Amino acid sequence: xxxxxxxxxxxxxxxxxxxxxxxxxxxxxxxxxxxxxxxxxxxxxxxxxxxxxxxxxxxxxxxxxxxxxxxxxxxxxxxxxxxxxxxxxxxxxxxxxxxxxxxxxxxxxxxxxxxxxxxxxxxxxxxxxxxxxxxxxxxxxxxxxxxxxxxxxxxxxxxxxxxxxxxxxxxxxxxxxxxxxxxxxxxxxxxxxxxxxxxxxxxxxxxxxxxxxxxxxxxxxxxxxxxxxxxxxxxxxxxxxxxxxxxxxxxxxxxxxxxxxxxxxxxxxxxxxxxxxxxxxxxxxxxxxxxxxxxxxxxxxxxxxxxxxxxxxxxxxxxxxxxxxxxxxxxxxxxxxxxxxxxxxxxxxxxxxxxxxxxxxxxxxxxxxxxxxxxxxxxxxxxxxxxxxxxxxxxxxxxxxxxxxxxxxxxxxxxxxxxxxxxxxxxxxxxxxxxxxxxxxxxxxxxxxxxxxxxxxxxxxxxxxxxx
Amino acid sequence: xxxxxxxxxxxxxxxxxxxxxxxxxxxxxxxxxxxxxxxxxxxxxxxxxxxxxxxxxxxxxxxxxxxxxxxxxxxxxxxxxxxxxxxxxxxxxxxxxxxxxxxxxxxxxxxxxxxxxxxxxxxxxxxxxxxxxxxxxxxxxxxxxxxxxxxxxxxxxxxxxxxxxxxxxxxxxxxxxxxxxxxxxxxxxxxxxxxxxxxxxxxxxxxxxxxxxxxxxxxxxxxxxxxxxxxxxxxxxxxxxxxxxxxxxxxxxxxxxxxxxxxxxxxxxxxxxxxxxxxxxxxxxxxxxxxxxxxxxxxxxxxxxxxxxxxxxxxxxxxxxxxxxxxxxxxxxxxxxxxxxxxxxxxxxxxxxxxxxxxxxxxxxxxxxxxxxxxxxxxxxxxxxxxxxxxxxxxxxxxxxxxxxxxxxxxxxxxxxxxxxxxxxxxxxxxx
Numbered sequence: 021x022x023x024x025x026x027x028x029x030x031x032x033x034x035x036x037x038x039x040x041x042x043x044x045x046x047x048x049x050x051x052x053x054x055x056x057x058x059x060x061x062x063x064x065x066x067x068x069x070x071x072x073x074x075x076x077x078x079x080x081x082x083x084x085x086x087x088x089x090x091x092x093x094x095x096x097x098x099x100x101x102x103x104x105x106x107x108x109x110x111x112x113x114x115x116x117x118x119x120x121x122x123x124x125x126x127x128x129x130x131x132x133x134x135x136x137x138x139x140x141x142x143x144x145x146x147x148x149x150x151x152x153x154x155x156x157x158x159x160x161x162x163x164x165x166x167x168x169x170x171x172x173x174x175x176x177x178x179x180x181x182x183x184x185x186x187x188x189x190x191x192x193x194x195x196x197x198x199x200x201x202x203x204x205x206x207x208x209x210x211x212x213x214x215x216x217x218x219x220x221x222x223x224x225x226x227x228x229x230x231x232x233x234x235x236x237x238x239x240x241x242x243x244x245x246x247x248x249x250x251x252x253x254x255x256x257x258x259x260x261x262x263x264x265x266x267x268x269x270x271x272x273x274x275x276x277x278x279x280x281x282x283x284x285x286x287x288x289x290x291x292x293x294x295x296x297x298x299x300x301x302x303x304x305x306x307x308x309x310x311x312x313x314x315x316x317x318x319x320x321x322x323x324x325x326x327x328x329x330x331x332x333x334x335x336x337x338x339x340x341x342x343x344x345x346x347x348x349x350x351x352x353x354x355x356x357x358x359x360x361x362x363x364x365x366x367x368x369x370x371x372x373x374x375x376x377x378x379x380x381x382x383x384x385x386x387x388x389x390x391x392x393x394x395x396x397x398x399x400x401x402x403x404x405x406x407x408x409x410x411x412x413x414x415x416x417x418x419x420x421x422x423x424x425x426x427x428x429x430x431x432x433x434x435x436x437x438x439x440x441x442x443x444x445x446x447x448x449x450x451x452x453x454x455x456x457x458x459x460x461x462x463x464x465x466x467x468x469x470x471x472x473x474x475x476x477x478x479x480x481x482x483x484x485x486x487x488x
Numbered sequence: 489x490x491x492x493x494x495x496x497x498x499x500x501x502x503x504x505x506x507x508x509x510x511x512x513x514x515x516x517x518x519x520x521x522x523x524x525x526x527x528x529x530x531x532x533x534x535x536x537x538x539x540x541x542x543x544x545x546x547x548x549x550x551x552x553x554x555x556x557x558x559x560x561x562x563x564x565x566x567x568x569x570x571x572x573x574x575x576x577x578x579x580x581x582x583x584x585x586x587x588x589x590x591x592x593x594x595x596x597x598x599x600x601x602x603x604x605x606x607x608x609x610x611x612x613x614x615x616x617x618x619x620x621x622x623x624x625x626x627x628x629x630x631x632x633x634x635x636x637x638x639x640x641x642x643x644x645x646x647x648x649x650x651x652x653x654x655x656x657x658x659x660x661x662x663x664x665x666x667x668x669x670x671x672x673x674x675x676x677x678x679x680x681x682x683x684x685x686x687x688x689x690x691x692x693x694x695x696x697x698x699x700x701x702x703x704x705x706x707x708x709x710x711x712x713x714x715x716x717x718x719x720x721x722x723x724x725x726x727x728x729x730x731x732x733x734x735x736x737x738x739x740x741x742x743x744x745x746x747x748x749x750x751x752x753x754x755x756x757x758x759x760x761x762x763x764x765x766x767x768x769x770x771x772x773x774x775x776x777x778x779x780x781x782x783x784x785x786x787x788x789x790x791x792x793x794x795x796x797x798x799x800x801x802x803x804x805x806x807x808x809x810x811x812x813x814x815x816x817x818x819x820x821x822x823x824x825x826x827x828x829x830x831x832x833x834x835x836x837x838x839x840x841x842x843x844x845x846x847x848x849x850x851x852x853x854x855x856x857x858x859x860x861x862x863x864x865x866x867x868x869x870x871x872x873x874x875x876x877x878x879x880x881x882x883x884x885x886x887x888x889x890x891x892x893x894x895x896x897x898x899x900x901x902x903x904x905x906x907x908x909x910x911x912x913x914x915x916x917x918x919x920x
Contacts, residue, residue, distance in 0.1 A: 039828030045907035063610035083596030085584035113550025119752030128552030154622035155808035194795035194805035200666035296812030297597035298587035300754030323752025341536025434496035466592035469780035476777035484606035
């Protein structure tokens with residue numbers, strides 16, 4: 021990866037063009053009345069097609085992707101993105117469909133969505149899915165709206181509070197707020213699990229439900245889920261399953277069987293569709309029998325959701341088939357535990373139990389905090405990993421630990437890849453003990469050094485200006 | 489286990505790894521899952537397909553669809569997609585990357601988002617754009633939420649009934665659950681009052697009419713509310729911009745800039761505002777800074793607004809957005825430039841006006857556009873049986889004359905459809 025410092029605007033030369041349009045049959049062009057017409061210039065760059073191709077190719081070469089190397093990114097499930105999926109989603113018979121076309125002309129698309137619905141329902145134990153949500157957080161929002169519909173339909177509209185564990189993804193409380201719900205936080209026990217005793221006094225007639233991630237963000241299976249489900253249902257609430265961590269459950273556990281009423285699943289995590297630098301994703305929401313009557317009520321996106329992403333996820337499911345789907349979860353879990361066990365002599369492992377798809381170290385054992393003992397912080401470790409050709413793990417999340425390093429390898433990574441990563445993590449620990457400055461000043465081999473983020477926030481430059 | 493292309497583990501690997509972990513089987517890794525919850529047996533799903541089988545299955549599904557000549561818009565526009573775009577956007581460095589939190593190895597993504605934001609600012613006339621939203625309708629709903637966040641003790645918002653039906657529907661959904669009041673009105677200015685936080689109006693109405701928003705900003709601002717304008721990004725190359733109308737927030741969909749119809753998604757919502765409201769803008773924002781060696785670089789910035797920092801106090805719950813689709817738009821606008829954008833609007837408008845006049849001359853419609861200015865989308869009142877009209881068009885390979893709730897039928901023309909195809913459509917109508 022090499023540094024390239026141009027912006028498309030800076031390549032602009034008046035009079036240059038990169039488009040190719042039909043001449044247009046000499047039909048008269050109607051005049052737009054002056055008071056409705058754009059006054060100022062568009063200020064768009066004027067560049068040739070070659071300029072565009074070279075510029076964006078150069079930009080791409082400053083980027084790291086799953087195809088570049090290993091992404092041990094916790095709670096993000098960066099698995100391999102199969103190429104056949106892309107090709108199928110790009111078939112003109114799908115990409116050329118207008119979303120409002122009559123039913124009779126979109127039978128293939130509908131069959132595909134139905135097939136995906138049935139497959140997801142079977143894999144999760146839910147009754148049916150809506151595909152409107154375009155991302156995980158969007159699924160959470162849609163799911164919480166369904167939770168409210170359920171209570172409102174029963175004349176139980178006073179249920180406006182939702183319980184969220186302190187280990188939850190940040191989107192959980194944020195989505196609850198957007199859905200008009202108040203948040204009650206329930207603390208985790210020292211072993212990382214939700215405390216059932218702490219939960220009990222919180223339950224009552226104002227509780228709409230609880231949002232759970234299982235396995236949670238520490239990679240731990242909430243084994244009291246049966247008891248929690250019974251308590252929440254008894255008080256009249258519903259259980260929401262945050263499917264961001266569904267990958268290790270593939271083949272092993274179905275949220276519906278655990279008593280969950282509503283869930284979302286991230287097709288861009290569990291079902292291999294690419295993250296695209298932050299989207300497009302897809303976060304379909306599945307419901308149990310009792311929420312089924314309300315499924316169509318919240319219309320949270322413009323047409324049918326991110327259909328193109330659904331095509332890819334369905335291709336993935338058909339490729340794996342029932343036999344390989346069974347193996348995805350266990351192999352992901354195997355990989356996570358293998359890394360966890362291989363580094364615990366050098367990195368603090370606050371919860372030393374078998375994990376699922378991910379686990380959390382609380383930084384190096386020698387984290388630089390002890391006087392006279394050299395060491396490095398989680399941020400330094402993360403930045404040094406970039407030098408060695410790895411993406412960094414998720415850092416400083418969950419918020420339960422000060423130096424959290426959250427690692428999730430997926431089932432598509434080989435033992436050799438994990439061994440090489442483990443070696444590098446050991447080397448970094450040695451470097452931290454010997455010469456921590458190497459870590460503090462990392463990365464050294466990336467296209468840029470550490471950016472000044474404080475300055476970016478203090479003096480925001482968010483739009484290109486000529487001569488700026 | 490038998491080998492599978494996406495799982496690199498050999499039996500030997502698995503044995504060695506289990507040994508390191510100190511358990512004897514893969515099942516042991518699930519020791520903490522109560523037996524009641526362990527899924528027994530296989531899923532009721534088809535057995536694994538080879539790549540060839542997957543391909544032929546999807547081709548079969550594709551063949552069950554009918555590819556039509558699309559003459560309907562309503563929020564999804566059938567524009568030509570230049571070859572360069574999918575070529576660039578399918579580069580795996582863009583496609584398979586994560587959200588650019590690790591800026592040192594994500595400068596490619598961060599730079600194109602910065603360019604995208606800059607282009608959105610230029611097209612709308614606004615000061616700051618976020619890195620994208622899910623789609624136009626959700627961006628519209630978020631804009632009204634933002635109006636409430638930007639004003640004190642006001643929780644009423646007003647939307648125009650001239651907005652596209654699906655935009656109105658998503659806004660209704662988003663406003664139903666929080667403590668906010670939504671009013672839908674044809675004359676939005678008549679709804680202004682001391683409790684109104686914001687007003688959303690379209691720049692082009694659902695019937696295709698270009699809206700004259702002269703005086704709206706003054707009236708809305710005088711009552712202490714914010715003005716948001718919903719627009720189709722492509723048309724802003726030629727139409728008066730939200731900023732030129734005096735608006736505070738601009739939202740809409742960018743699908744018309746090089747993104748295929750895709751049966752409704754993925755598209756890309758955009759959202760931009762005046763700088764006064766920067767800290768209330770939802771979603772990710774990329775900003776410019778310097779690295780340790782003083783070189784220009786880009787980072788995700790102003791993150792104190794976002795859910796991963798602020799949790800329930802965030803401006804929105806949005807996390808993943810439509811980053812790669814923002815790249816589609818950025819590459820499209822780079823290729824088109826000012827001249828291409830002007831021309832593409834002219835081609836659509838010329839085609840639409842020609843189609844409109846030809847359809848009127850068939851005597852099968854009453855005009856709906858008299859006194860209205862329009863670009864590439866318009867409505868007519870049918871004087872013939874609509875079902876018969878639609879069926880005849882469909883039989884001829886056309887998707888056109890979609891009926892709106894008020895009984896009018898809508899048409900849209902883009903540069904993809906020349907005179908010959910337009911004449912073909914008219915001929916079918918004449919034959920009724």
